[in-house]
Amino acid sequence: MKKYQEYKQVSYPQIGEDILQFWKENDIFNKSVNNREGKETFTFFEGPPSANGTPGIHHVMARTLKDIFCRYKTLKGFQVKRKGGWDTHGLPVELQVEKELGITKEDIGKSISVEEYNKKCRETVMRFKDEWDDLTEKIGYWVDLDDPYITFEPSYIESLWNLLKRLYEKDLIYKGYTIQPYSPAAGTGLSSHELNQPGCYRDVKDTSITAQFKLKGQENTFILAWTTTPWTLPSNSALAIGENLDYVKVKTFNPYTFDPMIAILAKARMGAYFNPKAKDISLEDFKPGDKLIPFEITEEFKGKDMLGWEYEQLFPINAISLPHPAFTVVSGDYVTTEDGTGIVHLAKAFGADDFRTLVQNNVPGVFVQDEQGNEIPVVDKQGKFLPVVGEYLSSKMKEHGIQAHKEFGPDDFFVKNYTKDDENAAEYKNTDIVISIILKNENKAFKVEKYEHSYPHCWRTDMPILYYPLESWFIKTTAYKDRLVALNKIINWKPEATGTGRFGNWLENLVDWNLSRSRFWGTPLPIWRTEDGSEEICIGSVAELQEEIKKSISKGFMEKSPWDGKEMDLHRPYVDDVILVSPKGEKMFRETDLIDVWFDSGAMPYAQWHYPFENEDIFKANYPADYIAEGVDQTRGWFFTLHAIAGMLFDSVAFKNVIANGLVLDKNGNKMSKRLGNAIDPFKTLKEYGPDALRWYMLSNANPWDNLKFNLEGVADVQRRFFGTLQNTYNFFALYANLDAFVYDSSKSITVPERAELDQWIISKLQSLIAEVEAAMDNYDATKATRAIMNFTVDQLSNWYVRLARKRFWRGDMNADKQAAYETLYECLYSLTQLMSSFAPFYADWLYKSLTASTANSSESVHLTDWVSANDSLINQDLEESMDLAQRTSSLVHSLRKNPKIGIKVRQPLQRIMIPVLQEKTQRQLEHVEELIKSEVNIKAVEYIDDASGVLVKSVKPNLPILGKKLGPKMRFVVAAIKSWGQEEIAEIEQNGQITLDANGETIELLLEEVLISSEDIPGWSVATDEGLTVALDITLTEELKQEGIARDLVNRVQNLRKDMGLEVQDKINIQVARQNELSDAAMQNFARYIQTETQALSLELQDSISGGTVLDMDDFEITVKVEKA
């Protein structure tokens, strides 16, 4: 029986399916984890995908990347628990449900109850779980799919509540404002998603004002700032400049009042405000009413020189007086000179940038107090100025005699036109226009004009939106900013730049985490409040909630718990039905917000184990993670939320090593999308190529953190080049091992030092490879590892070792040398199965099983083996260098033979090659592999030419790195001098160890080690050179060499005949050859023995003529031959 299965054809997809079946039947995954019980843990966190869509090819990338390091660490002896997980909440789920039901958010609570809606969400979110599980299995991603964490489960939510309560107790959760898109017409905030709906951004014409802000204590000097929302001007509390922009003071006149003034604006913006035709008009010549207004720059300065400048409030309304540093100049990194004046007006309540900048600079915003004492902006939620501003505007209208389409009372100033006022009415004036006229009259407007721009509108009411401060719950991440920055420095980011750049910068510019989402399907915020907000409670567990409900029932606020006799579901609407009782005995209602789904996923290290309510031991042994991996788009998502929660609550990193992988694009570098039809179906690809080639391609083609241009041809290429070569190598081994009944037995194997040099070499290479792969994997660099394995397999093992050792396998009977060859090849293949098992888990296991089927005590699966590290004692650096010389020498000789001027094929033996050697070591290393070179390139002798031979022609080059440091700018003269050297100068520096030369008139001493001497030529010979190695080929063809060439040609032709005749390898033959010419006949006689040995011929007869023979083409002549089976 054959000990090693031989495969005529392999189907890689079939291997994938068979091995998957084998893993399932034998529970290999669980064994690989349970095997390591009690061993050190290596912790991996699974970033939960959402199963409400089908998986794509990029998920293969992400999941492969996760898988390989877990497999590797398992082999290395760690216990790697891998809990799967599902992300189940969030807007995409809601949107999908709404689309399917044909409803909008409006309908929720009306035509569909929150209860039904959430039920639908719950059903939808796991819709494609089976497809995901299928893909996960098929690509060999080992993760526990039987007991995953699911973010909607009560235990998961309970852990979240616990974390929130801990934050709450640390005073890190507060209710505040954030500037969000808001529709005053609909009375609701809008998500960025809603804002991105088609048609929401529309081109509209608005009144824009360049307002004049008067500098304090300076006569007629104004800072100019431009705005397309004049209604925000009463809320101005600071001006922002760009620190590195250039600004000017310009002496000119106000174009409406003609008052003389000094304007301050960015130099680059002058063209927009001053007519170049007025350039030469002198200021003195200006008369009020002139169209051309002269101007003159009086001063230039940088933006940063303006920081802190104080100005007078534009609308001096008594009720809105603000303390310093209100009404000062601050820095804004977003300020440009593309439009406006290069100076930006800031209104804290009505712009996100404004808000952020003012908070950072501790500048107060314009707010007034309502009846409860809460700070509110001067525009109400209907989009109307509060009377405090309305009165001011109204009185100013009277003061300036401004006529409008109607009488404006204090309560009539809608900031955008939300009223039904007819814009076509005579004298129609909206608030922006009223403000413009007032400013013009008061010498506070430098320019007023209509401005067309794109502005967002509410998709429901078609009315323009406002940016408006809305209440939200926040986590005060800024309080921990420094700690989070410090903790980040511990994390090993792949690539590093994502950690320092994208993530590091994000932490540096951290703002408080807005937790609130106004939605239905998600984790509810566990905060209950009294109606006036004076008392509140944060619930941290189910038990605590039930305790509070009891109190509430006894107080009579509730009749019974919403979960009486029902399974606990902590979602809306049930939690909303809970009314709690405050310490003062007031009713408390839940804050209706849900929390950001990113909190769900960031909490998975704790919630996946239902910590702290259960599994404290498992949690502690598996925290923080040693390794995580997700797409780079998660930097501000999952990576951040993991980091933030860990840093704030556990003063720890959540993960020590992280790979942020790039995108998977199509082969042209475009984003894949179903719409464009360029998306790759992972299931189809798996079916065609199998999982291993797909995984290997993705890992080896480019670093995972670069974008991958996915090309199916690349997968095919990997399959052919790497897997094909490996498979051929195995088949070769199996074929002959079976013929010789060889079975590997490590207890009886020949020790490596006793084996042939070639064996020692490949074993040495193998050890070097193991060390390389190990180092790469310990550094989370899978691309380097896979490329190293590929190089070894294809170039070293198959193309060099097997090719050179081939004859040892099929010639003669079993002997020690043959055994050593088998053992060596076996050991290489065996090691490869382990080295590649993380990346190509199916094929590796399949090959492992093929190799070990007849081996006693072998493991059930390669994935259950222990990693075998490199054996340093088997690494022979000197031998590796020798072989490298052999490979390069052979390549040079091939190149010479192929040279059109020479053109002698390899089958024609040649007498000798000559190699100039300047170092003893090189000669010794070459001598070591001399036999090998001789047979590889078919030459009889290798001769070495040393210094003493006298025929060496040497060349010299400057040793630049050394000379550069010594000479600096004088280099080029010295280099020129060295280039002009002849043999005498080289001889001189070699003998004396130094030489004196003249460099541009300066005398310079040059030492021997500062130049590089090599030999690149032998006069009169054909030479080839490569990196300091030179080979000369003797192309003289003697009679004997010609004869041998003919003999070899004949062997070649006879072998073909044998094959054509269908003879078996071991069949013997008899050969008859017709006399042809003197040379040929002599070849037959002199090399008869050689021919017979090679072709396994019992006899070789030279005859005058042969009947029924075959005419063979011998290139230069023809010969008739008859081959018969003996």
Added chain:
RNA sequence: GGGCCUGUAGCUCAGGUGGUUAGAGCGCUACACUGAUAAUGUAGAGGUCCGUGGUUCGAGUCCACGCAGGCCCA
């Protein structure tokens, strides 16, 4: 608009701390091998290292400014 990444042969990618003539695989061309054979080997052709400036004796590599593509955030 900001932060970050990428740009090297037709394609996919390598190119520590600057150093003479920039490499590999695929593809292409030619040749070889024909007992690993629907396999394999060897050689050859193929490059304004995105552009422009700068630093330096010397820049694919360092700096600045751009251009193109991408991701995230406004």
